Amino acid sequence: MSENAARRLSRMFHRISIAIAAEKDHLSDLDGAIGDADHGITMALGFQAVNGELAKLDLDHMLPSDVFTVAATAFLDAVGASTGPLYATAFRRAAQALKQEESLSPAGQAAIVEAITAGIKERGKGQRGDKTMLDAWIPATEAAVGARARAAGLSEMWDGILDAAEAGANSTRSMVATRGRAARLGERSLGHMDPGAASAVIILRAMRDALIEHGVDE
Numbered sequence: 001m002s003e004n005a006a007r008r009l010s011r012m013f014h015r016i017s018i019a020i021a022a023e024k025d026h027l028s029d030l031d032g033a034i035g036d037a038d039h040g041i042t043m044a045l046g047f048q049a050v051n052g053e054l055a056k057l058d059l060d061h062m063l064p065s066d067v068f069t070v071a072a073t074a075f076l077d078a079v080g081a082s083t084g085p086l087y088a089t090a091f092r093r094a095a096q097a098l099k100q101e102e103s104l105s106p107a108g109q110a111a112i113v114e115a116i117t118a119g120i121k122e123r124g125k126g127q128r129g130d131k132t133m134l135d136a137w138i139p140a141t142e143a144a145v146g147a148r149a150r151a152a153g154l155s156e157m158w159d160g161i162l163d164a165a166e167a168g169a170n171s172t173r174s175m176v177a178t179r180g181r182a183a184r185l186g187e188r189s190l191g192h193m194d195p196g197a198a199s200a201v202i203i204l205r206a207m208r209d210a211l212i213e214h215g216v217d218e
């Protein structure tokens with residue numbers, strides 16, 4: 001029997017954690033330009049905590065939604081402020097979206113991206129153009145929905161998601177922040193990529209790499 005979906009998701013979170021840790025200094029530098037220079041550290045701590053909690057689970061007897069529920073609580077416990085509640089709500093929404101899923105179908109994977117974005121939007125009350133992580137997550141979701149609508153294969157869907165997220169993150173360079181600490185800088189935030197958008201790309205790339213590895217659901 002192939003690896004179950006909960007195990008695949010756990011592996012996905014492991015991969016996100018490694019990728020974020022590798023870019024920790026870069027993310028904090030980006031945050032230093034427009035904020036308090038802690039984004040890399042907080043994100044690394046958050047995903048490290050998620051891995052710690054997932055390692056305690058009997059994944060063979062768990063559903064994909066359970067993994068996201070545990071991830072939400074672990075992330076929030078480790079990262080109280082700013083991004084903590086955003087990704088906690090995002091992962092809770094993903095858990096709800098996967099309620100009936102035992103496998104991780106392409107539709108289920110698209111639903112994860114959609115649900116994460118919906119959760120961040122709901123919690124942060126933000127939108128596109130605010131120079132936040134949503135400038136990566138919203139285009140990523142649009143790409144996922146578009147790929148599902150034309151019944152694209154799994155790799156094609158994820159490549160589209162990643163291209164859209166990267167373009168979105170790059171577009172934050174020419175935006176003036178209106179939310180969060182960076183908003184105090186006003187025009188001075190111009191020219192810098194938003195650190196939350198940058199980490200969103202790292203997360204999505206790790207998700208793609210983990211989820212298309214065994215493209216059995218295609």
Ligand SMILES: [Mg+2]
Nearest residue numbers: 035036038039
């Ligand atoms: Mg910060």
